[in-house]
Amino acid sequence: MSDKSDAEQGEKWQNPVAGFGVTFKAMFKKRLTEQYPEQQKTTAPRFHGRHQLNRHPDGLEKCIGCELCAWACPADAIYVEGADNTEEERYSPGERYGRVYQINYARCILCGLCIEACPTRALTMTNEFELADASRESLIYTKEQLLAGLTEGMVEAPHSVFPGTDEQDYYRGLVTGAAPGTVRQVALSKGETAAGAEEVQA
Numbered sequence: 001m002s003d004k005s006d007a008e009q010g011e012k013w014q015n016p017v018a019g020f021g022v023t024f025k026a027m028f029k030k031r032l033t034e035q036y037p038e039q040q041k042t043t044a045p046r047f048h049g050r051h052q053l054n055r056h057p058d059g060l061e062k063c064i065g066c067e068l069c070a071w072a073c074p075a076d077a078i079y080v081e082g083a084d085n086t087e088e089e090r091y092s093p094g095e096r097y098g099r100v101y102q103i104n105y106a107r108c109i110l111c112g113l114c115i116e117a118c119p120t121r122a123l124t125m126t127n128e129f130e131l132a133d134a135s136r137e138s139l140i141y142t143k144e145q146l147l148a149g150l151t152e153g154m155v156e157a158p159h160s161v162f163p164g165t166d167e168q169d170y171y172r173g174l175v176t177g178a179a180p181g182t183v184r185q186v187a188l189s190k191g192e193t194a195a196g197a198e199e200v201q202a
Helices: 002-027 068-072 113-117 167-171
Strands: 051-053 078-084 096-104 123-125
Touching: 051 096, 068 078, 068 113, 113 123
Parallel strands: none
Antiparallel strands: 051 123, 078 096
């Protein structure tokens, strides 16, 4: 009986000492802690971050409102409403465009299945990962937030397609920028005026 109690007493002191031994060993190892957000590591090139809706080189949108991304999403985080283009208000080279596009990042698992489903490469993922916010409402990103910015040679949609081209020419890469003199069309539904239209210099 006394031998058993002595063994239990020994274990009682041995376990804490062994635990401290692990701590002392770790004290002399290289620290792996990163002081985020003061120090940020560069993400990998194929990192799955926030989504981006891409444009054609002339500024028209690549999204055709087909909703395949929404169907592919396992978390039901994407909502898309397509609409028809008109000659007075054209947002993409084809017949339709994504009028409403929303991604709920409170549900999104950043798996990338929506990217694989997109037939026009309109949807890609960026390296941006800082998506935390104070409210659920602010985690629902709209089309305006997801749409890629304008680069040189682009004109904000809506505007007409490059003269003498069709939808297929856009996907073949034959359109490299907006035609000289292209202006943003007046969108009567938004109350815009022609005075706010942009011109691309020749």
